[in-house]
Amino acid sequence: MTDADNLIAFQGVKGANSDIACRAVFPDMETLPCYSFEDTFAAVRNGKARLAMIPIENSSAGRVADNHHLMPESGLHIIGEHYQKIEHQLLAPKGATLEGLRQVHSHVQALAQCREFLREHNIEPIVAADTAGAAEQVSLWNNKDVGAIATSMAGEIYGLDTLGTDVNDNADNTTRFLIMARDPIDPDPKDGMVVTTFVFKVRSVPAALYKALGGFATNGVNITKLESYITDGSFSVAQFYADVEGHPSERLVRLALEELSFFSKEVKILGVYPANSFRTQS
Secondary structure, eight states, X not given: OOOGGGEEEEESSTTOHHHHHXXXXXXXXXXXXXXXXXXXXXXXXXXXXXXXXXXXXXXXXXXXXXXHHHGGGSSXXXXXEEXXXXXXXXXXXXXXXXTTOOEEEXXXXXXXXXXXXXXXXXXXXXXXXXXXXXXXXXXXXXXXXXXXXXXXXXXXXXXXEEEESSOOSOTTOEEEEEEEXXXXXXXXXXXXXXXXXXXXEEOSSTTHXXXXXXXXXXXXXXXXXXXXXXXXXXXXXXXXXXXXXXXXXXXXXXXXXXHHXXXXXXXXXXXXXXXXXXXXXX
């Protein structure tokens, strides 16, 4: 039985892009497949795994649905980030041909990242729970009309042929992952760039968002990500997700967060963690 301290959880089955991301960052750890993102968070929260690898956004298809909603209530903390280049393969049962494919199954994000390729070849996209799970199912069906978009690892695991390599529309297709744990960390800003991630809800007053974010502008704090999403059925309550460069203990960041709090109903820090070197390379 594998020690939970040496497990990192991800959503999907073996061979998923999240599985590959886990292995890239923590090659000495064992990966723990989970059916849903809720299960992935719960695995860490309940002590079944030490860490979780959570996809948050893709350079081609945008944010990963659900996770902005789930993270604030997960009880976990962001302790790191990872940028993984995504290379989608077109997989099918042995003997299948590209010309003969009528359907391709995969995660909604993967299908969006390969939209032009599928349209060009007149292949119908079918949404599945995850990429590697789609490959596993296609292998079980063994229907030469039906393929999957997944990783080369998934093709090897589930015995599928590769009918197309790197079929994503954007050659620089990259997914940003967040590494989450039960306990927060406190990186020293002197050791390099730090990212602070938080969510907030503004008060219902005119120009509230403008005023709430004004402190970041006046204090010269760089906001690298800002997204809003509805949190209730009335479409009247919006929550904002933000990444900023800097540590809350630094004077300018602290002043900006204080001003944000004054104009907000709630501010919740999800994590303070070292910036990945990908930020400075891109």
